[in-house]
Amino acid sequence: MRILIVDDDEPFRLALRNAFVRRGYEVSLAGSPAEAETSLREAMPQYAVVDLRMPGGSGLDVVRVLRALPKAPQVVVLTGYGTIGTAVEAIRLGAINYLTKPADADEIEAALQGKRPPPMDDVPSLDRQEWEYLNRILADCSGNISEAARRLKMHRRTLQRKLQKHPPKI
Secondary structure, three states, X not given: OEEEEEOOOHHHHHHHHHHHHHOOOEEEEEOOHHHHHHHHHHOOOOEEEEEOXXXXXXXXXXXXXXXXXXXXXXXXXXXXXXXXXXXXHHHHHOOOEEEEOOOOHHHHHHHHOOOOOOOOOOOOOHHXXXXXXXXXXXXXXXXXXXXXXHHHOOOHHHHHHHHHOOOOOO
């Protein structure tokens, strides 16, 4: 079994590689969307783990490329900045699952094999829901802070401050 890991965080990428090698996978690594495309020319994976936010492009672009292949791999998208909007977009593009970091190799392997994660008993906090909503509106505005602030009827700087915070715990 071959797996492609696309993540700009090198220590995380190497840790995942080691974990999947121990599980018997052949692993290809890429630190950017461009490196991922180069890696695909060398060998076609059956599985792929793709980070959402990377310099030089979005993980969603990598998902599009992977799903367009003749034998498309099973794709799981990882992100440290999970929102409902990006999760929906990743699934719409063909990812089979969407996990937030930190995700370990067991969770990722279960997601790649189509196993469902245990149900969440916690209801998201209002702060978390607000943070996800702001990110969804920003994504709808193609990352344009000024336009998103206009739609939200708030000052641009206020929106920037709210978006710079780490996502609230669930």
